[in-house]
Amino acid sequence: MNVRRLIPSTALAGAVALGLVSLSACAGTSDAADGGKGGKLDVVASFYPMQYLAEQIGGGHVAVETLTKPGVEPHDLELKPKQIGELGEADVIVYLKGVQPAVDEAIAQAGVKNTVDATTLTKLEAHGTGAGHDHGHGEEGHEHAGDEGHDHGSEAGTDPHVWLDPVKYAEVAKGVGSAFEKADPDHAADYRKNTDALVKKLGDLNTEFETGLKNTATRTFITTHSAFGYLAERYHLEQEGIAGVDPESEPSPARMKELQEIAAKDKVSTVFFETLASDRTAKTLAGDTGLKTDVLDPLEGITDKSRGSDYIEVMRSNLTALKKALGAK
Numbered sequence: 533m534n535v536r537r538l539i540p541s542t543a544l545a546g547a548v549a550l551g552l553v554s555l556s557a558c559a560g561t562s563d564a565a566d567g568g569k570g571g572k573l574d575v576v577a578s579f580y581p582m583q584y585l586a587e588q589i590g591g592g593h594v595a596v597e598t599l600t601k602p603g604v605e606p607h608d609l610e611l612k613p614k615q616i617g618e619l620g621e622a623d624v625i626v627y628l629k630g631v632q633p634a635v636d637e638a639i640a641q642a643g644v645k646n647t648v649d650a651t652t653l654t655k656l657e658a659h660g661t662g663a664g665h666d667h668g669h670g671e672e673g674h675e676h677a678g679d680e681g682h683d684h685g686s687e688a689g690t691d692p693h694v695w696l697d698p699v700k701y702a703e704v705a706k707g708v709g710s711a712f713e714k715a716d717p718d719h720a721a722d723y724r725k726n727t728d729a730l731v732k733k734l735g736d737l738n739t740e741f742e743t744g745l746k747n748t749a750t751r752t753f754i755t756t757h758s759a760f761g762y763l764a765e766r767y768h769l770e771q772e773g774i775a776g777v778d779p780e781s782e783p784s785p786a787r788m789k790e791l792q793e794i795a796a797k798d799k800v801s802t803v804f805f806e807t808l809a810s811d812r813t814a815k816t817l818a819g820d821t822g823l824k825t826d827v828l829d830p831l832e833g834i835t836d837k838s839r840g841s842d843y844i845e846v847m848r849s850n851l852t853a854l855k856k857a858l859g860a861k
Contacts, residue, residue: 578627581695653707659761697762749859752798759830802857804828
């Protein structure tokens with residue numbers, strides 16, 4: 533299946549934070565407490581959203597490695613034998629099941645005692661293909677997950693982009709914090725303190741989104757990468773995705789016509805694309821409708837093109853872009 537469009541380079545850091553929190557089966561809790569690398573807890577994260585959590589919660593007590601390096605699309609990630617071997621030596625693995633099949637398989641085989649799957653820490657939901665994803669719901673033009681659609685999620689029909697909802701991301705953070713406490717009880721108080729601080733930051737971010745998007749001229753936004761289902765639901769917005777999730781594929785004429793009608797009816801001003809992908813599809817639609825284009829970042833990876841240096845900064849940039857596009861008052 534083609535999951536290439538779901539997670540760009542930053543996903544690597546997130547993988548660490550969200551995807552893999554695991555303790556080596558052979559390295560018991562006592563070994564973990566002693567510290568895997570230089571006296572630190574050895575944490576492996578699958579991609580950026582997971583990496584960010586691990587770094588924020590672990591602080592100076594952890595050494596975090598990400599499986600997905602910047603510039604690598606997480607869904608296409610193929611692990612090298614050395615990486616697979618090192619997985620089994622990790623104290624903690626943090627990952628998000630369903631995003632990276634190769635990672636899921638390697639983690640299952642690693643047998644690490646404390647492995648944390650972010651999808652078990654919050655409730656996943658189904659966001660239909662009207663949002664541009666193929667999560668098993670099957671809409672005309674999206675039934676073939678092996679072609680342009682996404683077919684991912686820890687369960688059939690679920691959307692994995694939980695990190696784009698600050699409230700759900702905070703729930704995941706609490707679970708990762710608990711895993712760190714269990715893996716390294718000597719520093720449990722620090723992990724708890726760091727988790728509480730991160731949860732507060734995410735709570736403040738949620739308030740900023742609620743306040744900033746409360747009164748807008750329209751509630752509808754159009755995006756080439758339909759990663760924002762949870763965000764849209766949280767803040768009572770409507771996400772409309774362009775069919776053909778792969779940026780190299782053309783949306784169907786029928787979908788383009790439908791989006792033109794939606795844009796006119798709902799007073800849409802902007803078509804969003806993501807920093808790490810081609811803007812060709814967005815410009816095609818915008819050119820046909822007289823709309824503007826702008827960036828809405830799915831935060832699957834941080835690069836020098838990102839509008840911010842970390843999760844909080846990029847999310848605030850997303851909020852600014854949404855307020856402008858939706859005509860916030």
